Amino acid sequence: MSAMVFRWYSLASALGMAVGETWFVVTTDKYAPLWLDDYFAATFMLISVALWRRTYGPALVLASWTFVLGNLYAMLFTRLEPVNPPDRPWMLLSVLVIWALISSIAAVLIMIKRSRNQAIKNPTPTPM
Numbered sequence: 001m002s003a004m005v006f007r008w009y010s011l012a013s014a015l016g017m018a019v020g021e022t023w024f025v026v027t028t029d030k031y032a033p034l035w036l037d038d039y040f041a042a043t044f045m046l047i048s049v050a051l052w053r054r055t056y057g058p059a060l061v062l063a064s065w066t067f068v069l070g071n072l073y074a075m076l077f078t079r080l081e082p083v084n085p086p087d088r089p090w091m092l093l094s095v096l097v098i099w100a101l102i103s104s105i106a107a108v109l110i111m112i113k114r115s116r117n118q119a120i121k122n123p124t125p126t127p128m
Helices: 003-027 032-050 057-079 090-121
Strands: none
Touching: 003 032, 003 057, 003 090, 032 057, 057 090
16 A cells, blocks of 8 residues: 555545544434544544645654554443443444554554655765
8 A cells, every 4th residue: 555545545534433423423322531532533633644744744644543543442342341231333343443453554564665765765874
């Protein structure tokens, strides 16, 4: 996956998270602190995608994917608690955790490729 494709993929994912969370909040009676972090994750990813062309932009995208992965991981295990009703979408959350993990790994690989390309274009002089 090229860096530009991943940038657009991250943008679509952030918008999808925001729309999906809005739908979930409107159709259920979700406690506010449980959805505010999801909006924070989507906003963080949108800002990081907007700053992609800066030197630190791809690192921000990596950080935002890592935050999303941690957020989904926590959500998955809070939904699997036995005190929760059985109608929780744990399978969907499992798929989302795997999706975020794969996206985070893709972000790491793109960061490595980008840093190698920059090192080839601008080699640092060796001290004598």
